[in-house]
Amino acid sequence: MKKIFILISLFVFSLIQADITVDYNSSMAPEIITTTEIDSIEYFNVFELNKAFKAAISDDLLDQRLNINIYGEQLIFLIDSSYLQYRSDYYNMTHEIIQQDGKYYLPARFLTVILPRIFDNRMSWKAGKLVATAPMDNSIKRIVLDPGHGGKDPGAIGYSRKHLEKEVVLELALKLKKKLEQQLDVIVLLSRDKDEFVSLQQRTKMANENNADLFISIHCNAHRNSKVNGIEVYYLSTAKTDEARAVEAMENQVVYEYEGGKEAVKKYDNLAFILADMAQNEHLEESYDLGANLQSSLVHNTEAYDRGVKQANFYVLRGAFMPSVLIECGFLSNKEEEKKLITNSYQAKLIDSIFKGIKDFKMKYDQMQ
Numbered sequence: 001m002k003k004i005f006i007l008i009s010l011f012v013f014s015l016i017q018a019d020i021t022v023d024y025n026s027s028m029a030p031e032i033i034t035t036t037e038i039d040s041i042e043y044f045n046v047f048e049l050n051k052a053f054k055a056a057i058s059d060d061l062l063d064q065r066l067n068i069n070i071y072g073e074q075l076i077f078l079i080d081s082s083y084l085q086y087r088s089d090y091y092n093m094t095h096e097i098i099q100q101d102g103k104y105y106l107p108a109r110f111l112t113v114i115l116p117r118i119f120d121n122r123m124s125w126k127a128g129k130l131v132a133t134a135p136m137d138n139s140i141k142r143i144v145l146d147p148g149h150g151g152k153d154p155g156a157i158g159y160s161r162k163h164l165e166k167e168v169v170l171e172l173a174l175k176l177k178k179k180l181e182q183q184l185d186v187i188v189l190l191s192r193d194k195d196e197f198v199s200l201q202q203r204t205k206m207a208n209e210n211n212a213d214l215f216i217s218i219h220c221n222a223h224r225n226s227k228v229n230g231i232e233v234y235y236l237s238t239a240k241t242d243e244a245r246a247v248e249a250m251e252n253q254v255v256y257e258y259e260g261g262k263e264a265v266k267k268y269d270n271l272a273f274i275l276a277d278m279a280q281n282e283h284l285e286e287s288y289d290l291g292a293n294l295q296s297s298l299v300h301n302t303e304a305y306d307r308g309v310k311q312a313n314f315y316v317l318r319g320a321f322m323p324s325v326l327i328e329c330g331f332l333s334n335k336e337e338e339k340k341l342i343t344n345s346y347q348a349k350l351i352d353s354i355f356k357g358i359k360d361f362k363m364k365y366d367q368m369q
């Protein structure tokens with residue numbers, strides 16, 4: 001008797017826990033949206049929409065809003081309300097959005113009734129399933145982090161002569177990769193994950209071949225004058241100021257020194273004509289935006305001197321067919337900055353700032369898609 005009771009309750013339970021299947025009218029495999037019961041109402045975690053429709057989701061706590069972008073259309077939800085706005089229309093989900101453990105839950109009715117109504121040309125509710133057009137996914141999913149130098153190329157050498165740029169930037173990149181993958185749902189590839197020499201061309205080639213959406217080169221600076229300090233972020237273009245040219249010359253020197261002298265430099269200069277024009281023009285604005293996000297987040301968080309967002313003609317950024325920037329995280333040639341750059345606490349500040357810069361850029365970028 002007890003057994004039967006358990007079986008019946010399992011059966012009833014499975015009826016209540018009615019997950020929602022999304023079928024695509026293409027070769028894409030169906031997605032299952034898991035639902036949970038909250039106060040006897042069926043809800044689902046809003047991030048399921050990202051899985052099923054590549055939706056970009058962001059919350060605006062100041063305005064108490066949740067923004068969801070599906071098929072390039074913006075839906076605005078009011079937190080703790082059952083209403084959502086699409087263009088000039090309002091829709092009532094009957095039950096309000098719920099916030100629980102830092103996650104947002106929408107009533108299942110949004111999927112079964114509201115969404116097919118809004119996108120009546122793209123989806124419909126048929127035989128207990130949502131049948132939908134497969135979403136286009138142009139969101140940022142793959143990021144290449146490029147720790148500068150490595151192997152026979154030490155990069156900048158610290159004021160104390162003890163610390164090398166190639167070591168500091170590798171540590172930063174490894175930590176940043178972990179944070180990005182854990183908290184931003186992206187795949188992060190490293191141009192090098194150990195102390196090895198990788199040519200500048202190989203670095204962008206790897207990013208292109210892996211269809212990376214962002215390329216972020218991480219460096220530490222050096223200057224003849226040990227008083228010089230601060231953070232700057234570069235994006236690609238012909239160098240504009242003498243200062244920028246000096247940094248450019250220093251970072252590009254690797255080609256002359258370690259990749260085969262004048263011949264190698266010639267090869268990169270040719271590459272500049274063929275590829276860089278196309279690559280940089282297409283993504284100039286985005287690269288600048290990404291650079292600006294990173295720079296403001298970095299100086300705000302670290303309180304380092306703000307050297308600004310600059311343009312320079314780095315070989316390593318040439319030929320990358322995606323928004324790309326080069327971060328100079330501080331001057332190893334400056335006594336104080338070198339001391340900070342090797343501590344876990346300052347590195348954590350740098351990581352948090354770069355993470356935030358990427359996250360803000362991704363939110364903005366994904367919503368425009």
Ligand SMILES: [Zn+2]
Nearest residue numbers: 148155219220
């Ligand atoms: Zn460097």
